[in-house]
Amino acid sequence: MANNEEILAGLAEIVNEETGLATEAVEMDKSFTEDLDIDSISMMTIVVNAEEKFGVRIPDEEVKNLKTVGDAVSFIANAQA
Amino acid sequence: MARKVVITGLGATTPIGGDVPTMWKNALKGVSGAHTLEDDWVAKFELPVHFAARASTPALDVLTRVEAKRMDPSTQFAVVAAREAWADSGITEIDHDRLAVAFATGIGGVWTLLDAWDTLREKGPRRVLPMTVPMLMPNGPAAAVSLDLGARAGAHTPVSACASGTEAVHVGLDLIRAGKADVVVCGGAEAAIHPMPIAAFASMQALSRRNDDPEHASRPYDRDRDGFVMGEGAGALVLEAEEHALARGARIYAELAGTSVTADAYHITAPDPEGLGATRALKAAMFDGRIQPEDIVHVNAHATSTPVGDKPEYAALKAALGKHVDSVAVSATKSQMGHLLGASGAVEAVLTVMAIYDRKAPATINLENQDPEIPLDVVTTARDLPAGSIAALSNSFGFGGHNAVIAVRSV
Numbered sequence: 001m002a003n004n005e006e007i008l009a010g011l012a013e014i015v016n017e018e019t020g021l022a023t024e025a026v027e028m029d030k031s032f033t034e035d036l037d038i039d040s041i042s043m044m045t046i047v048v049n050a051e052e053k054f055g056v057r058i059p060d061e062e063v064k065n066l067k068t069v070g071d072a073v074s075f076i077a078n079a080q081a
Numbered sequence: 082m083a084r085k086v087v088i089t090g091l092g093a094t095t096p097i098g099g100d101v102p103t104m105w106k107n108a109l110k111g112v113s114g115a116h117t118l119e120d121d122w123v124a125k126f127e128l129p130v131h132f133a134a135r136a137s138t139p140a141l142d143v144l145t146r147v148e149a150k151r152m153d154p155s156t157q158f159a160v161v162a163a164r165e166a167w168a169d170s171g172i173t174e175i176d177h178d179r180l181a182v183a184f185a186t187g188i189g190g191v192w193t194l195l196d197a198w199d200t201l202r203e204k205g206p207r208r209v210l211p212m213t214v215p216m217l218m219p220n221g222p223a224a225a226v227s228l229d230l231g232a233r234a235g236a237h238t239p240v241s242a243c244a245s246g247t248e249a250v251h252v253g254l255d256l257i258r259a260g261k262a263d264v265v266v267c268g269g270a271e272a273a274i275h276p277m278p279i280a281a282f283a284s285m286q287a288l289s290r291r292n293d294d295p296e297h298a299s300r301p302y303d304r305d306r307d308g309f310v311m312g313e314g315a316g317a318l319v320l321e322a323e324e325h326a327l328a329r330g331a332r333i334y335a336e337l338a339g340t341s342v343t344a345d346a347y348h349i350t351a352p353d354p355e356g357l358g359a360t361r362a363l364k365a366a367m368f369d370g371r372i373q374p375e376d377i378v379h380v381n382a383h384a385t386s387t388p389v390g391d392k393p394e395y396a397a398l399k400a401a402l403g404k405h406v407d408s409v410a411v412s413a414t415k416s417q418m419g420h421l422l423g424a425s426g427a428v429e430a431v432l433t434v435m436a437i438y439d440r441k442a443p444a445t446i447n448l449e450n451q452d453p454e455i456p457l458d459v460v461t462t463a464r465d466l467p468a469g470s471i472a473a474l475s476n477s478f479g480f481g482g483h484n485a486v487i488a489v490r491s492v
Binding site for chain 2: 018019044045051052
C-alpha cells in the first residue's frame, strides 16, 4: 500500500524511464498529453508498467479518463484500497 | 542522358569501427572484429558456434536511452550510421519533399520479435509492449531514418537477404535518375546476433565452427575456410544528383556510376555453381555505368568464407572481366568484420567508395593458403590503387538467388 506521494514518485520514475522527462516535471496537475507530450503508445507502456509496479489493474477503457497525473495517482490509490 | 549521381556522405557502425574514419583506418590495417561471445545464452542453448563480430561501438553510446527504447537494435544501428552520413554530407538546407530513404535489412527486428514472444509466453499479452509491431517491422530502419532526417520523398526497404544493402544503393540510384528525389540516404542495417539466427545458420552449416580461434575464423578464399562469421551493424551513404551537389559546392567522394540486380532462379540457397546470375549482374552494372573491364582496378567481393560460396563468385568475375580479372585488386573485407547480412552490402559500398576516394584497397586477413581454384589477386595488405580515372565494383549475393552489384568511379 502506497500513499499518494509515493504513488506520484513511482509514476514519475516510470514516466522518466519511458520518455526521459525529469521526474520533477511529473506533477499532479500536469496533463499527460498537453503538458508532458506523451503519445498513446507511451501512455500504454506507462500504464502497463504502473500496473506491475503498484499491483493494480488499469482497464484499457479507463486509460482515456486518466487525463492528468493526479487522475492516475487517484485511480491507483483507489485500486489499491 | 541519365542524371549523374554522386556520393557525398558516408556513415558506418561496424565490428571494426563505430564510424567511417575508424572503420577505414582498421580496414587498411587489417584487424579482426570477431570475438568469443560472453552471453549466457551461448551455454544455455548449447550453441554450436560461440563467437561473432559485434559492433565495436554499442548504439547506446551514441543514441539517448529514450531514443533507443523505441527502436529495435537493427534500427538503432541504421540511425547511427545515417546520422553520420548526413552530417558528413554537409547538407544544411534541403527540400525535404525531394529527400528519400532506401534502407535495407536482411532479417529485420528479430530481437524485438523474439523478446515479445518470450514476454507473451512468460507474462501474458498485457506485458507485450505497444511498440512491438513498429519495432519488429522490416521497414523500421527506413522509417526511423526518414523520421530522423525529415525525408518525405518516400522511404523504401529493399529486402533480398545478404544482397539487401547493395540493392538499397541500387534503389537509391534509380530514385534520383527517375527524378523522384534529388538526395537519397541509402544503406542497410542488421542486428541478428541472437541465439535463434545463430542456431538456424549453424543448422544449415553456413557458420564457421572455429570456436577456439574466432579472430581467424573468417577466411575468404583460404583453403581451410569453413563458413561465415555473424556480424552486425550498419552502413549508410548519401547519394545526390550531381547538379545538386555541385550547386552547394559539396565534397564529392565518387560517382555512383552504375548498379544492377539479377536473380539466379536456380536454388533457394545454393549459388549457381557457374555464377551465371552474378555474371549477368556484374556485366549489367558495368554497362549501366558505361565502364569497361579495363577501367576496373578494385573489387570488394562478397566472399563470405563459405566453402561453396567463394568459388562461383570467381567464375562470375572471370566471365565478366575476362583476362583483366588477373589485374584487379580484390578485397574480401568480411575477413575482418564478418558477415553483416543485410547491412554487408551497404558497409562494403562505403568501403568501396573510400577505396576509390583514398586510392587504397583494404586488407583481406586470414589468407594463409589460397584456394588454388580461386587464383584472384587478393589484397592481403592494403595496397595503393592507380592514379587517373579508376572504377571499382562491389558484389553482394543473397539467399533466394539475389545478386546485386554497384560500380563506383573516381571523379
